[in-house]
Amino acid sequence: MTDPRTPEDQTQPSGLQTPDGQRRILTPGSDLNPRREFMRSAALFTGTVAALGGGLEVLTRRPGAGSAEAQAADPFSRADRPLGPYDTDEKVTPYQQATTYNNFYEFGTDKSDPARLARSLKTRPWTVRIDGEVRRPQTVDIDTLQSWFPLEDRVYRMRCVEGWSMVMPWLGFPLAGLIRRLEPTSKAKYVQFTALLDPKQFPGQRQPVLKWPYVEGLRLDEALHPLSFMAVGLHGRALPGQNGAPLRLVVPWKYGFKNIKSIVRITLTEKQPQTTWALAAPQEYGFYANVNPAVPHPRWSQATERRIGELGRRKTLPFNGYADEVASLYRGMDLRKNF
Ligand code: MTE
Numbered sequence: 001m002t003d004p005r006t007p008e009d010q011t012q013p014s015g016l017q018t019p020d021g022q023r024r025i026l027t028p029g030s031d032l033n034p035r036r037e038f039m040r041s042a043a044l045f046t047g048t049v050a051a052l053g054g055g056l057e058v059l060t061r062r063p064g065a066g067s068a069e070a071q072a073a074d075p076f077s078r079a080d081r082p083l084g085p086y087d088t089d090e091k092v093t094p095y096q097q098a099t100t101y102n103n104f105y106e107f108g109t110d111k112s113d114p115a116r117l118a119r120s121l122k123t124r125p126w127t128v129r130i131d132g133e134v135r136r137p138q139t140v141d142i143d144t145l146q147s148w149f150p151l152e153d154r155v156y157r158m159r160c161v162e163g164w165s166m167v168m169p170w171l172g173f174p175l176a177g178l179i180r181r182l183e184p185t186s187k188a189k190y191v192q193f194t195a196l197l198d199p200k201q202f203p204g205q206r207q208p209v210l211k212w213p214y215v216e217g218l219r220l221d222e223a224l225h226p227l228s229f230m231a232v233g234l235h236g237r238a239l240p241g242q243n244g245a246p247l248r249l250v251v252p253w254k255y256g257f258k259n260i261k262s263i264v265r266i267t268l269t270e271k272q273p274q275t276t277w278a279l280a281a282p283q284e285y286g287f288y289a290n291v292n293p294a295v296p297h298p299r300w301s302q303a304t305e306r307r308i309g310e311l312g313r314r315k316t317l318p319f320n321g322y323a324d325e326v327a328s329l330y331r332g333m334d335l336r337k338n339f
Contacts, residue, residue, distance in 0.1 A: 087155040093166035106202035118241030132267035133188035149173035156252035171233030192273035194265035216260035217273035253322040255289040286339040291320035
């Protein structure tokens with residue numbers, strides 16, 4: 001029978017099941033700031049971190065930083081803005097917590113490893129190979145790719161399969177715009193994403209904890225959904241290494257492991273691509289990985305979650321609260337089998 005306690009509640013250390021059966025102890029987080037407070041203070045006072053020449057440089061944000069002129073000089077500069085149709089107005093997880101409690105196995109299996117080790121991740125120069133079933137296969141520099149699209153803000157919930165969640169203010173662009181620009185052929189049915197393979201930079205890749213490089217995938221209609229997003233920034237700053245710099249996928253109705261970090265290749269395919277966690281433990285992690293409180297993980301319930309910074313647990317919502325937008329993508333499918 002399924003243990004109703006999540007990995008965090010169990011006295012035995014637990015977590016994502018790795019191929020060698022290793023389990024990880026999860027650590028608690030702390031408090032949150034209201035989103036509106038964040039938006040106001042971010043627009044006026046906070047420093048902006050921009051990735052320049054592979055390093056992080058702190059730029060001081062001035063009043064009026066949201067002007068067109070300021071935005072041209074600093075692509076991560078954002079003005080306060082009204083909520084968009086896909087945003088949540090729930091409390092945003094503070095930058096400090098969103099950037100120190102991470103899953104990024106290339107750096108190690110502890111939540112604190114990525115923040116400690118990602119400083120050395122070299123994100124410039126960085127290229128993304130785009131290939132497979134597209135009329136315009138190409139290798140594009142990340143800054144060129146980013147310049148193709150105006151940056152948008154999206155405040156999304158993120159629910160990890162381990163039973164914790166955050167609210168993340170991303171900066172980036174819709175994945176659909178990128179895919180349309182590449183002109184998929186009529187054979188394209190899926191999109192595969194591949195993360196950087198570089199054991200010199202990623203100590204975790206020197207261990208066979210997972211099959212490297214980390215790969216993920218979406219059905220083409222999922223990838224074209226307006227919620228599917230490519231993030232290049234977080235909290236009005238360039239994406240830190242630990243959160244997947246310089247380019248990371250965000251699909252908020254799916255468990256967090258679909259949100260592949262540090263992408264170097266995007267391939268359109270005819271067949272369903274392999275995905276890292278389904279390769280590691282197919283009985284526990286599927287291709288779809290839609291957030292579903294009705295389908296327990298084989299080792300714990302998915303009915304509730306701990307929002308980082310909150311006491312107690314809250315109910316997990318079908319499709320992480322995005323059912324109105326995405327449930328129709330799965331009409332007629334058995335979501336217990338296609339977990
Ligand atoms: N991407 C890569 N390349 N490697 C990883 O180990 N972990 C995934 C996902 N993307 C992971 C990854 C998991 S399990 C989660 S929950 C999210 O990243 C965590 O994102 P965050 O650290 O920004 O909160």
